[in-house]
Amino acid sequence: MRRTGVRWFLISAAIALNSLPLLRQPHRSPQFLLPAELPSQSLPAQPEPYFTQELINPDSARRMSHVASICELPDGRLAAVWYAGSEEGAPDVAICFATQQRGQTNWAAPQAILTPQRTSRELHRAVRKVGNPVVFSDARAGKLWLLYVTITVGGWSGSSLNLTTSADGGLTWAPSRRLTLSPFFNISELVRNRPLPLSGGGWVVPIYHECIGKFPELLWLGGTEDGTSATKSRITGGRSGFQSALAALSTNTALALLRDCSPRKRISVARTGDVGQTWSSPQALDLPNPDSGLSAVRLSDGRVLLAFNDTDTGRENLRLAASEDEGRTWRRLATLEDEPGAEFSYPYLLQARDGKIHLVYTWKRKAIKHVAFNAAWLNARQGQPSG
Amino acid sequence: MIHTTFILALGPLCPWLMLLLGLQALAGLCRLKTRGWLRLLLLAVVAAGLLLLPIQSVSIAGWVRGLSAEFSIPLTGLLVVAVLETEFRRELFSNADWIAAWAFGALGGLGLYPLALGWGSFDPYEWGWRFSPLFVASALVTSLLLWKQSRFGLLLLLATTAYQLRLLESANYWDYLLDPVYCVTSLLALAVQLAKVARPAASANA
Numbered sequence: 001m002r003r004t005g006v007r008w009f010l011i012s013a014a015i016a017l018n019s020l021p022l023l024r025q026p027h028r029s030p031q032f033l034l035p036a037e038l039p040s041q042s043l044p045a046q047p048e049p050y051f052t053q054e055l056i057n058p059d060s061a062r063r064m065s066h067v068a069s070i071c072e073l074p075d076g077r078l079a080a081v082w083y084a085g086s087e088e089g090a091p092d093v094a095i096c097f098a099t100q101q102r103g104q105t106n107w108a109a110p111q112a113i114l115t116p117q118r119t120s121r122e123l124h125r126a127v128r129k130v131g132n133p134v135v136f137s138d139a140r141a142g143k144l145w146l147l148y149v150t151i152t153v154g155g156w157s158g159s160s161l162n163l164t165t166s167a168d169g170g171l172t173w174a175p176s177r178r179l180t181l182s183p184f185f186n187i188s189e190l191v192r193n194r195p196l197p198l199s200g201g202g203w204v205v206p207i208y209h210e211c212i213g214k215f216p217e218l219l220w221l222g223g224t225e226d227g228t229s230a231t232k233s234r235i236t237g238g239r240s241g242f243q244s245a246l247a248a249l250s251t252n253t254a255l256a257l258l259r260d261c262s263p264r265k266r267i268s269v270a271r272t273g274d275v276g277q278t279w280s281s282p283q284a285l286d287l288p289n290p291d292s293g294l295s296a297v298r299l300s301d302g303r304v305l306l307a308f309n310d311t312d313t314g315r316e317n318l319r320l321a322a323s324e325d326e327g328r329t330w331r332r333l334a335t336l337e338d339e340p341g342a343e344f345s346y347p348y349l350l351q352a353r354d355g356k357i358h359l360v361y362t363w364k365r366k367a368i369k370h371v372a373f374n375a376a377w378l379n380a381r382q383g384q385p386s387g
Numbered sequence: 388m389i390h391t392t393f394i395l396a397l398g399p400l401c402p403w404l405m406l407l408l409g410l411q412a413l414a415g416l417c418r419l420k421t422r423g424w425l426r427l428l429l430l431a432v433v434a435a436g437l438l439l440l441p442i443q444s445v446s447i448a449g450w451v452r453g454l455s456a457e458f459s460i461p462l463t464g465l466l467v468v469a470v471l472e473t474e475f476r477r478e479l480f481s482n483a484d485w486i487a488a489w490a491f492g493a494l495g496g497l498g499l500y501p502l503a504l505g506w507g508s509f510d511p512y513e514w515g516w517r518f519s520p521l522f523v524a525s526a527l528v529t530s531l532l533l534w535k536q537s538r539f540g541l542l543l544l545l546a547t548t549a550y551q552l553r554l555l556e557s558a559n560y561w562d563y564l565l566d567p568v569y570c571v572t573s574l575l576a577l578a579v580q581l582a583k584v585a586r587p588a589a590s591a592n593a
Contacts, residue, residue, distance in 0.1 A: 183566075
């Protein structure tokens, strides 16, 4: 009799504990936040074409600089991060951070903000390499977020994702936190492209898996009472497209443009109509991709702008293309780089609150280049042959 | 802060138990026949000392933590049972309990890992972040095992409790129930069990 009572008590506990998550279900699904809905967003008319370009770290003592990202701070400054060291994946690689004052073209001296040693201490585990930093600014919370990968052994497929934040514009950074996103030793989760803000204060970040499969995923970051919640969903599985670039078209719809690692060598596009909950099968576009990173942004005028290596054999050029029909057809607008034997890779696009478009990318693996232009410059290119 | 410290302290528990079990096996090979709390305490201290040894200025525990993320609650519980059974030669888990544990690890792992690693567009790992069929299945399996008086059912109940208290770094329910080491061990243990069953049958037929 007593044993039966204990049994029923334990069974009731099992059912009750497994039912508790029902109480924590989100009340409302978030929506994409479009530029016009961001705070203090104003796009003054800029009739004159504007174009500037410079190296962010021209005098770097580190031989290699790679994989940059850029964001706009609440005060209008630009902040860029990238990783630099003797060579890709070397133990001396650090994540560097630099800012540019509003209206200026020179950058402050870069600071190494994260090293394997520091992250090893903060994460309480061995870390041999760091890389792929993506920085984004939350004007709503006045906070700077930084996602990056760490590796304990092996190559990029052994990466795990980590998150740190700064409340003072990048001067100091909170201790990093490891995100658990994979059941398989929590490895092979990487980040590369620009996140999209969500209503309710969260973010959706395009991440990807590259171990046995290579496929694009989404990291959903949201604020909770006990910190930041991080969950993951999949765009598609397989081994052909990954490292997606997201462009929100409306509060519910978005494009994911995919880097191609299949013999097809074409950029493909997947679409969502329910804020990233489900995605269409990726369809190949008539744009080449030599298994290299690309970046996309929906401009305030509705066009989707794409920065990519316009070849299927290397990373020797870097071009801009735009679509006026939500990514169905594309028109090449400008060639930013074209030099046989050189590498111009991993572009990262951003449209700032003043309407200017910023692009950072790896310049010959030696430095990070920043290019800024406006819609008038793009429009002027529209009538000209590219190349 | 206390919660974070607890999570950090819990991290090396599973590698420590694995090492302890290995040391027990080694002691058995060396014919150290004195068993009991004193030997267990001694081996536990040696195992902890080994985990604290530094390699390139990071402890072995730090390397294991870097390489393995976290281990599941059932694996941790099974290691505790194995360590205690080895040391005190008392059966805490019946053969049926062990088979239930291995079947859960093997079937759960085979259902999770191929899909989670990209086989198809569906990722069952997503089920671990919010109420989903995973919670229903876990409640059913745990209830059935508890009804059958399987002690492995208690470990599953413990795993669910740990998930609700977020005692691991992960916020995903799957990580509290399964890990790759548990899955591979389960597959090997089931293969051994099958071989044992098949051998007498083959002998009888001969």
